[in-house]
Amino acid sequence: MLLFFLIPLLSGLIVSLETGNPVSGYTLTWNWHIYSQLFVHSDIPYTTFFLRSLYYGVATTILSILIAYPMAFYIAFRVSDRWKSPLILLVLLSFFVSFVIRTDMWSFVLAQQGFVITGLRDLHIVGKNFHILGSSSAVIGGDIYNNLAFMVLPIYVALERIDRRILEAARDLYSNGRQVFFRVVLPLSRAGIFAGVLLVFITTVGDPVNSALLGGVGTYTIGQAIQDSYLTNQQFNVAAALSTVLMVILGIIMFAYARIFGTENLENLV
């Protein structure tokens, strides 16, 4: 693992410092200027792609928490033990469909001739030019859909670990439902939210698939940029530099997040 995980990360840094072109090959010249070239005087707005990806990541993460928390809460506190495993399996059901197929099914369903848009148009709810695909909302929606379970499960595990007697105690001390939730349940499930944020945010920021299949020209992300500069344009040094920057940015954000909302229970959860 050391060989095939850590060393590749370092070699990514090295390749970013090489210069050359796809035809004659690349040699190592310690070209640190590549970093300033890409972000300061660049024809291609890589900074925009980075900011857009981070925006998708933040939006997806926040909306996922808002959707996943009530779902996890429902499974943990509102159904009998017998039904918990089946409901968890239902939450995971989408994962039994290949990632690319299930994402492309959304682009099929939401296409201009697909039944959602034609239905809305026939009911005169939306105008002729209404479209979903190609927009940032479509990409964020796809990201939420593909990552929702990664938010539901850690929150569910955290909620499930809360000792029910603490809730009884809070009620005995005359807390109302709202107080029990905000002063007892929510703080005790913080570690679950933390793990979910980690999984969802990192996956979303680097993802090239949702923006490619559900987005358009205005939703080009850094994930697509890295993929295209490697595979289409064969600018190995550019791609390596972009992915190194992405790794560093995510590392800094996650480290800062861990320091601010610090959680000791992360090791137990993951």
Add this chain to the structure above:
Amino acid sequence: MSNVTHRPPRQRNSPWLAIFFWVVMGITFVPIVVMMLYSFNNAPTSRITFAWNGFTTYWYRNLTQVNGLTHAFLISLEVAVLSSIISVVVGTPVAIALGRFRFWGKGLISGIVFADIAAPAIVVGAASLSFFLSINLNTGLLTILIAHVAFNIAYVVVVVRARLSGMDSAIEDAARDLGANAWTTFTKVTLPLIWPGLLAAGLLAFAMSVDDYVITSFIAGSSVTFPLFVYGAAKVGLPPQVLCFGTLIFLVGLIVALANGALSRRHLAARAATEDQIVSAIVAG
């Protein structure tokens, strides 16, 4: 009796939570239902169409008709089987070392396992390609296998370690006290106890490998796996057979998951099994 009357009145649970849960679940089922439905659509062309033209099993009967699709599927199966076996064989000793012994560099290895799971796939893919380029290894089936083993080991380590931590190490101590050497202890005591964990880890690794698009896209060279084929085809419209394959994979995966759930439940208390499934599910990120 008296303590019941002393308690403040409980609030009635509102139905909104249940409604919300089932509405969201319903939305997430849309792609599954559409995939299954349209795999039976009697489409006039060899690309999926929006119009419903009647029910047919034609695409299932002609499953292998699409150029390259079956081959891609077989490559995915091959890589998944090999990479899950290799990663269980390599990952289990790592998990046991991390779970049972103290040694120099333990924190570093835990950190690498965590980073391997947390790192975005796009960075892992790009870095792997950089690495293979710098050691002049041509990308293809071998590099796909290496990369899949590399990311699967981390999942295996986490799942097996979770199983180990739920197991009392006093049992192993007892075996040693009774005169068993390290090897006998491992084969007669540890291995039978962690066996369900190894199976779960292997299944998770298989699923991760079969479904990986992002990392594989970088290091596949001219090889085409099932997700790569689907991604390429998605741009021009999927052949209906892709939906048939998707439906079959879905059903097989579901059956295996249910069977595995039933199996672990026989071996352990139901609660422990659920926790294990959840841990595997979480690390699937």
